[in-house]
Amino acid sequence: MTALTEPGLFDNELLTCAEAAKALRLSIPTLERMRTTGAGPSFIRLGNGKRSRIAYRRGDLEAWLSANTFTSTQQYPKG
Secondary structure (H helix, E strand, O other), rough: OOOOOOOOOOOOOOOOHHHHHHOOOOOOOHHHHHHHHHOOOOOEEEOOOOOOOOEEEHHHHHHHHHOOOOOOOOHHHOO
């Protein structure tokens, strides 16, 4: 269990970019940059066009954190 949520509770709750950045303790520009490079958590595009909104599922943030959890620096991906 992490600070974001209890297992299974609110996994599909949608968060704004600001809320997701706050939950991950990242700046909004850092989260935006990670989204454009594919390094960040999965996101949802709400609508079509240039002005469509971006949202994050709380469960996707949890999954991304789990996938990026290490016990040693030797476990970091090579590259």
